[in-house]
Amino acid sequence: MGKIIAVHSYKGGTGKTLLSVNLAATFVKLGKKVCLFDLDFRAPSLSTLLKMENLEYWLNDYLNGTCEIDKVLVDLSDKIHNGGKLFVGFANPTTEAIREMSAKDRKWEMRALGRLLSLRTSLLNDKGFDYLIFDTSPGLQYSSINAIVGADIVLVATTFDRSDVDGTRRMLQELYDLFEKKTEIVLNKVLHDVSSKSGKEIMQTKIGDLYHAPPLGIIPCFCDILRGEGNIIFPQEKPEHPFTKILVEIASKIDKMP
Amino acid sequence: MSVSQDLINALPSKLLYTCKTHRGTSVAKQESLGKKPLQVLEKIRENLEKLNEKMEVMIELQKHGRKDIQPLPETPLDVMTLLSMPDHLRKTAMTVCRLGRATADEIAQQTHRARAVESAYLNQLVIMGYLKKERKGRKAYFYVDRESQGG
Numbered sequence: 001m002g003k004i005i006a007v008h009s010y011k012g013g014t015g016k017t018l019l020s021v022n023l024a025a026t027f028v029k030l031g032k033k034v035c036l037f038d039l040d041f042r043a044p045s046l047s048t049l050l051k052m053e054n055l056e057y058w059l060n061d062y063l064n065g066t067c068e069i070d071k072v073l074v075d076l077s078d079k080i081h082n083g084g085k086l087f088v089g090f091a092n093p094t095t096e097a098i099r100e101m102s103a104k105d106r107k108w109e110m111r112a113l114g115r116l117l118s119l120r121t122s123l124l125n126d127k128g129f130d131y132l133i134f135d136t137s138p139g140l141q142y143s144s145i146n147a148i149v150g151a152d153i154v155l156v157a158t159t160f161d162r163s164d165v166d167g168t169r170r171m172l173q174e175l176y177d178l179f180e181k182k183t184e185i186v187l188n189k190v191l192h193d194v195s196s197k198s199g200k201e202i203m204q205t206k207i208g209d210l211y212h213a214p215p216l217g218i219i220p221c222f223c224d225i226l227r228g229e230g231n232i233i234f235p236q237e238k239p240e241h242p243f244t245k246i247l248v249e250i251a252s253k254i255d256k257m258p
Numbered sequence: 259m260s261v262s263q264d265l266i267n268a269l270p271s272k273l274l275y276t277c278k279t280h281r282g283t284s285v286a287k288q289e290s291l292g293k294k295p296l297q298v299l300e301k302i303r304e305n306l307e308k309l310n311e312k313m314e315v316m317i318e319l320q321k322h323g324r325k326d327i328q329p330l331p332e333t334p335l336d337v338m339t340l341l342s343m344p345d346h347l348r349k350t351a352m353t354v355c356r357l358g359r360a361t362a363d364e365i366a367q368q369t370h371r372a373r374a375v376e377s378a379y380l381n382q383l384v385i386m387g388y389l390k391k392e393r394k395g396r397k398a399y400f401y402v403d404r405e406s407q408g409g
Contacts, residue, residue, distance in 0.1 A: 110334040114404040117355060145337040149355070178341060178348065 002124040006134040006151035010167030014157040015188040020135035025235040026247040028083040032130040037089045040137045041101040044091035058092040063112040109142045116150040154183045184216035217250040314378035333387040350379040359401040
């Protein structure tokens with residue numbers, strides 16, 4: 001039975017999309033069948049990053065109930081060589097679509113939750129996917145909470161930014177815990193030296209004290225990531241990069257989770 | 259109305275007659291039950307189950323000091339509503355969301371709470387307008403009616 005992962009954060013710019021895309025690619029490299037979803041309907045980004053335009057169907061249509069999920073998913077397995085399968089569901093990036101999605105009411109959101117929950121049957125059970133990865137909007141957005149409710153594991157991308165730490169701690173207590181979700185912290189843009197074993201241990205203790213649990217992963221602030229401007233799929237293009245190795249560690253830990 | 263009065267009202271009239279003439283002859287008993295005693299017993303069981311569910315809801319409402327609660331119109335069970343619910347009801351509601359459609363037994367297996375407790379919470383969620391309940395034979399199914407709610 002596969003798993004559904006929601007990648008979420010309190011603040012924007014913490015690296016949710018970077019983590020979602022590269023974690024999906026890592027799983028594919030490990031031979032898994034993966035589906036990545038852009039559920040950030042307020043600021044869609046996967047269509048730009050993966051260079052997809054003029055699609056006939058978007059995730060917006062699936063959640064509106066006007067098409068089935070197989071019409072939405074795009075097979076991008078050829079982007080990752082010698083691996084499993086990668087499918088992507090894109091959010092419509094047009095201003096009109098963003099405006100329309102921002103104006104949905106509670107009844108629509110309730111139905112959208114039902115459509116998201118049914119992906120477990122249609123994709124994990126029937127189509128044999130190993131992982132569904134939901135890239136979400138930051139904070140308490142309807143679409144993000146729907147994604148969290150539908151997920152088995154919530155990966156929280158966070159930084160050492162003070163307001164981000166406070167907000168993340170609040171969300172741990174007042175959001176993820178209330179839904180009884182397995183939550184894992186991934187600390188991004190870390191400036192401290194974590195290349196040595198002792199440096200990593202110090203950082204893990206510090207993060208453990210902040211969030212009352214050890215982090216699933218610590219990602220240093222890599223200039224290569226910034227230089228890549230979001231265009232680099234690290235497991236494919238830079239398999240020896242330290243970031244890729246951290247991703248493999250994170251993916252292995254998730255794979256071993258019950 | 260007392261529980262015992264509820265119970266009497268729930269019983270089929272033929273059985274009532276049998277109960278009242280319990281000390282009479284066995285012939286009278288057989289006549290009053292007719293040729294289908296099993297069906298009569300089945301009916302009693304169904305009525306007792308319905309009564310039991312009502313009592314569980316009443317007990318649950320009293321426990322939470324909500325004696326005055328009235329059935330509410332259909333209300334969307336969206337994530338913000340789930341967030342604002344008390345923990346005990348959220349757990350039940352989340353499980354129904356995940357299973358789609360389930361009996362109190364099936365919910366209890368997931369939540370590891372007693373069936374009677376889940377039955378009370380489920381019926382409370384029905385009263386609050388978040389869930390719908392449908393009987394099929396002896397089983398009662400609870401579900402979120404996502405399709406019929408307009409908007």
